[in-house]
Amino acid sequence: GAVVSQHPSWVICKSGTSVKIxxxxxxxxxxxxxxxxxxxxxSLMLMATSNEGSKATYxxxxxxxxxxxxxxxxxxxxxxxxxxxxxxSSFYICSAYLGQDTGELFFGEGSRLTVL
Amino acid sequence: xxxxxxxPGPLSVPEGAIVSLNCTYSNSAxxxxxxxxxxxxxxxxxxxxxxxxxxxxxxxxxAQVDKSSKYISLFIRDSQPSDSATYLCAAYSGGYQKVxxxxxxxxxxxx
Numbered sequence: 001g002a003v004v005s006q007h008p009s010w011v012i013c014k015s016g017t018s019v020k021i022x023x024x025x026x027x028x029x030x031x032x033x034x035x036x037x038x039x040x041x042x043s044l045m046l047m048a049t050s051n052e053g054s055k056a057t058y059x060x061x062x063x064x065x066x067x068x069x070x071x072x073x074x075x076x077x078x079x080x081x082x083x084x085x086x087x088x089s090s091f092y093i094c095s096a097y098l099g100q101d102t103g104e105l106f107f108g109e110g111s112r113l114t115v116l
Numbered sequence: 117x118x119x120x121x122x123x124p125g126p127l128s129v130p131e132g133a134i135v136s137l138n139c140t141y142s143n144s145a146x147x148x149x150x151x152x153x154x155x156x157x158x159x160x161x162x163x164x165x166x167x168x169x170x171x172x173x174x175x176x177x178x179a180q181v182d183k184s185s186k187y188i189s190l191f192i193r194d195s196q197p198s199d200s201a202t203y204l205c206a207a208y209s210g211g212y213q214k215v216x217x218x219x220x221x222x223x224x225x226x227x
Contacts, residue, residue, distance in 0.1 A: 004159075006159070034214065034215075042219075043204065043217055043218070043219040043220050044160070044204070044217050046214055049214060091157070093159045093160070095159075095215075104150075104162060104165050105150065105162065105206070105208070105215050106162060107152075107159040107160045107161070107162075108159050109158060109159045110157070110158060110159040112157065
């Protein structure tokens with residue numbers, strides 16, 4: 001199946017620093033990608049929809065200035081957690097549709113962020 | 117009411133059993149239905165993808181969608197310990213709209 005790759009898979013940072021997570025579609029072009037957050041033993045929480053060449057659409061309650069999303073190309077979207085705090089520690093997962101009008105949504109491997 | 121409802125479990129079965137996982141949904145616009153498997157600390161893996169009503173089979177897995185009753189099912193035959201994971205059902209209306217997920221059912225297959 002289609003491959004979505006995330007990097008890094010695991011990151012530890014100090015409180016107050018910024019962390020960037022990359023999401024790449026390896027064998028297809030993705031005009032739309034989604035960023036999710038998942039707390040332990042909980043389901044996926046959609047944070048934002050990332051659109052290539054335009055601003056991301058954030059879900060209610062998600063701070064757009066804290067979670068910066070950039071989708072500069074058809075194969076790359078980035079999520080930057082700015083001025084990270086311990087409460088931002090979580091599992092962040094990106095996903096992309098294989099194509100328009102298909103429900104085949106593929107996920108990256110996830111990135112575990114720990115803020116000390 | 118959530119758009120996609122799923123029993124969180126946990127569900128524990130002996131190896132070799134047939135597993136039935138179910139979801140209900142409320143949005144009539146949903147046309148695409150998926151099942152994902154998620155192992156601990158990993159991203160979800162797409163298992164089955166179905167358009168509209170009907171059955172789809174892939175090896176030991178069978179997905180069923182009944183749009184008249186808004187019911188989604190995943191059956192796992194001859195369950196294996198390696199099937200132990202959280203299973204997420206999902207639905208979506210088309211285009212580039214967001215996918216709505218169930219809360220996930222944690223399955224444990226006991227050897």
